[in-house]
Amino acid sequence: MGGDYAPYYVVEGAVQAVQESQGRFAVTLVGQKDRIDEELRKFPTSEQLSVAHASEVIDMHDAPNAALKTKRDSSITVGVTMHREGKGDAFVSAGNTGAVLSASTLILGRIKGVSRPTIGALIPTESGKCFLVDAGANVDCRPRHLFEFGVMGSIYVGAMVNTENPSIGLLSIGEEDIKGNEASLEALGLFRKSGLNFFGNVEGRDILQGKVDVVVCDGFVGNILLKFGESVPSFFKAKFKRFAAKNVMNKLSVLVARSGMRTVMKELDYQEHGGVPLLGVNGVSIIGHGGSTPKAIKNMIFRAEEFIRRGVNTKIEEAMKRFNG
Amino acid sequence: MGGDYAPYYVVEGAVQAVQESQGRFAVTLVGQKDRIDEELRKFPTSEQLSVAHASEVIDMHDAPNAALKTKRDSSITVGVTMHREGKGDAFVSAGNTGAVLSASTLILGRIKGVSRPTIGALIPTESGKCFLVDAGANVDCRPRHLFEFGVMGSIYVGAMVNTENPSIGLLSIGEEDIKGNEASLEALGLFRKSGLNFFGNVEGRDILQGKVDVVVCDGFVGNILLKFGESVPSFFKAKFKRFAAKNVMNKLSVLVARSGMRTVMKELDYQEHGGVPLLGVNGVSIIGHGGSTPKAIKNMIFRAEEFIRRGVNTKIEEAMKRFNG
Numbered sequence: 001m002g003g004d005y006a007p008y009y010v011v012e013g014a015v016q017a018v019q020e021s022q023g024r025f026a027v028t029l030v031g032q033k034d035r036i037d038e039e040l041r042k043f044p045t046s047e048q049l050s051v052a053h054a055s056e057v058i059d060m061h062d063a064p065n066a067a068l069k070t071k072r073d074s075s076i077t078v079g080v081t082m083h084r085e086g087k088g089d090a091f092v093s094a095g096n097t098g099a100v101l102s103a104s105t106l107i108l109g110r111i112k113g114v115s116r117p118t119i120g121a122l123i124p125t126e127s128g129k130c131f132l133v134d135a136g137a138n139v140d141c142r143p144r145h146l147f148e149f150g151v152m153g154s155i156y157v158g159a160m161v162n163t164e165n166p167s168i169g170l171l172s173i174g175e176e177d178i179k180g181n182e183a184s185l186e187a188l189g190l191f192r193k194s195g196l197n198f199f200g201n202v203e204g205r206d207i208l209q210g211k212v213d214v215v216v217c218d219g220f221v222g223n224i225l226l227k228f229g230e231s232v233p234s235f236f237k238a239k240f241k242r243f244a245a246k247n248v249m250n251k252l253s254v255l256v257a258r259s260g261m262r263t264v265m266k267e268l269d270y271q272e273h274g275g276v277p278l279l280g281v282n283g284v285s286i287i288g289h290g291g292s293t294p295k296a297i298k299n300m301i302f303r304a305e306e307f308i309r310r311g312v313n314t315k316i317e318e319a320m321k322r323f324n325g
Numbered sequence: 326m327g328g329d330y331a332p333y334y335v336v337e338g339a340v341q342a343v344q345e346s347q348g349r350f351a352v353t354l355v356g357q358k359d360r361i362d363e364e365l366r367k368f369p370t371s372e373q374l375s376v377a378h379a380s381e382v383i384d385m386h387d388a389p390n391a392a393l394k395t396k397r398d399s400s401i402t403v404g405v406t407m408h409r410e411g412k413g414d415a416f417v418s419a420g421n422t423g424a425v426l427s428a429s430t431l432i433l434g435r436i437k438g439v440s441r442p443t444i445g446a447l448i449p450t451e452s453g454k455c456f457l458v459d460a461g462a463n464v465d466c467r468p469r470h471l472f473e474f475g476v477m478g479s480i481y482v483g484a485m486v487n488t489e490n491p492s493i494g495l496l497s498i499g500e501e502d503i504k505g506n507e508a509s510l511e512a513l514g515l516f517r518k519s520g521l522n523f524f525g526n527v528e529g530r531d532i533l534q535g536k537v538d539v540v541v542c543d544g545f546v547g548n549i550l551l552k553f554g555e556s557v558p559s560f561f562k563a564k565f566k567r568f569a570a571k572n573v574m575n576k577l578s579v580l581v582a583r584s585g586m587r588t589v590m591k592e593l594d595y596q597e598h599g600g601v602p603l604l605g606v607n608g609v610s611i612i613g614h615g616g617s618t619p620k621a622i623k624n625m626i627f628r629a630e631e632f633i634r635r636g637v638n639t640k641i642e643e644a645m646k647r648f649n650g
Contacts, residue, residue, distance in 0.1 A: 063503065124560075125560070126559070126560055126563035126564070127563075136498060139498060139505070139506040140506045140507050171549060172545075172549075173461060173464060173544070173545055173548040173549065178388065180464070180545075181464040181465045181543075181545045182465050184545075203548075203549070203552050204548065204549040204550060204551065204552030204553035204554075204555075204556065205552040205553065205555055205556035206556075207553060207556070208553070208556045208557065208559070208560040209556060209559070209560075217549075218506075219498070220497075220498055220505075220506045220509075220546070221545070221546055221549060223498040223528075223529065224496060224497075224498065224528070224529040224542075224546060224550065225529060225549065225550065225553060226529065227528050227529030227530040228529035228530065228532060228533070228550060228553065228554070229529075229553070230529075230530055231529065231530035231531075231532070231533045231534060232533065232557055234451070234533070234534070235449075235450070235451055235533040235534075236561075236589060238451040238452075239451070239589040239592055240585065240589055243585050243588055243589055244585075250585060252581075253581045253582050253584070253585050254582065254585055256577075256578045256581045256582060257578050257579065257581060257582030257585070257586070259578070260565065260568050260569075260575060260578050260579055260582070261582070263568055264561060264564040264565055264568055267564055
């Protein structure tokens with residue numbers, strides 16, 4: 001029931017996922033049974049698809065923690081609980097990010113040694129991708145939290161993006177070790193002595209340049225940066241429009257360039273790429289953008305499968321043991 | 326002596342400024358006299374130009390506070406001191422930002438009622454400009470500091486950009502009043518009861534959309550955002566290059582669109598526009614980008630003149646009295 005186009009896009013994405021799954025997994029759609037069944041009727045029936053009823057819906061405007069308390073039979077709570085009970089190996093949602101985050105943390109619990117579960121976002125760079133962590137889950141962070149984000153992010157990228165020994169950068173206001181705010185300066189010390197592949201401080205300009213594989217920041221900075229990045233295509237569109245309006249030559253050049261611009265601008269839309277993982281919980285929880293298309297939903301389901309297959313959580317647990325021991 | 330192209334760009338910019346000044350002001354070039362004189366010889370002599378010798382140079386790699394202590398005869402210290410002594414009505418530099426900031430704060434002192442002087446940056450939006458404050462001067466901020474940044478930013482925009490009663494937005498992770506980190510949530514309360522034209526929280530995506538005239542954040546976030554924004558054109562350039570390499574049609578369309586793209590991308594380069602003001606000190610101090618061109622230097626000088634003419638500091642002092650009283 002999550003996302004701006006629920007349940008139809010979610011159902012369609014799930015249908016596509018099982019169709020392409022070659023029988024490897026089944027999907028249980030959690031939510032208001034009659035509405036989901038109505039959507040399912042539009043597609044060929046499949047034994048890999050089932051429905052679990054949940055009467056309530058937490059929407060994008062609900063305050064996460066309040067909603068989890070008042071809507072006890074929400075699709076999020078029911079779905080995450082099914083996952084904890086072993087009725088599913090992963091939970092995937094395009095719903096209220098804060099609610100999925102809270103429900104997953106509360107119901108699944110944290111991996112041993114993890115102080116704060118986090119979400120990360122894979123964003124495009126000039127040369128490839130980089131994983132920004134925390135992407136908005138934790139706004140006020142202690143140095144230890146930032147350090148753990150780096151550890152979990154590095155494991156995720158190593159396992160899921162096939163980057164050998166990913167490099168970690170700590171987002172700051174200068175490259176030198178003396179630059180930073182209170183929390184980042186202390187976190188820098190933790191990274192320096194960790195033995196991880198730590199690059200050092202990185203600046204705002206280094207993100208899109210792809211200087212490192214993992215960029216660590218608190219969720220306040222991460223959220224603001226991601227939303228800023230998302231707004232860049234619209235900014236350029238407005239500017240090109242104004243440029244085109246100046247004269248016929250400009251107009252023609254923009255017309256000719258339009259498809260190219262569309263292709264390139266789309267790359268900044270990191271949410272095309274299939275959801276962000278919740279890292280540090282005892283389970284698999286993938287959170288998608290509210291505007292997730294069926295394709296995005298499908299990609300999230302495949303990403304959840306891969307998350308399990310690559311043993312991300314086992315690796316996180318081992319790392320935490322190492323850094324706590 | 327400040328900036329990557331000192332002294333030649335700085336001298337050239339100063340020469341241009343006095344040429345266009347219609348005799349309204351004179352410029353004293355502060356720094357190593359022989360090197361400056363050598364540059365000045367390239368231009369027609371002018372009675373509006375003079376040189377004040379300072380033997381030392383603080384460069385971009387110097388740690389600001391340490392450098393101010395060890396290089397007591399630096400062009401920054403000498404120049405700011407001349408300003409305090411009334412030998413100049415404003416100080417303009419493309420040098421080490423931190424050093425200009427510290428020297429200005431220490432030597433000029435703060436305007437009564439101001440806790441922390443700040444720097445702001447005027448950045449382009451879809452519809453015009455917005456003033457981001459703090460742009461990097463203060464990394465760890467208390468709620469009161471954020472509030473003062475908003476007050477000073479609003480006065481600056483009102484006086485210098487001719488925006489009547491500028492709207493102020495507090496940068497956060499959601500629009501609702503419950504969204505934010507500890508400092509921003511408390512600052513929100515201060516803004517709400519201030520009687521200022523306060524819009525409320527704004528998100529990362531609202532900046533370029535131009536939702537408000539003044540965006541308030543701490544200098545850690547501000548610095549990271551500005552540098553991220555600066556790197557966007559290079560990102561798109563790399564992506565367009567890759568797009569063009571795919572086939573001849575793509576290549577042609579990018580060739581045709583090149584001049585338009587250059588025009589539009591340049592708009593993100595906020596530093597073209599003539600330096601950032603230091604707000605809250607007892608004086609006028611304009612800080613330029615290290616890469617400032619002669620044109621940027623010239624614009625900074627004109628901006629300093631305007632800053633004086635518009636009585637920005639008197640307005641700040643009056644506002645602080647109002648909010649402290």
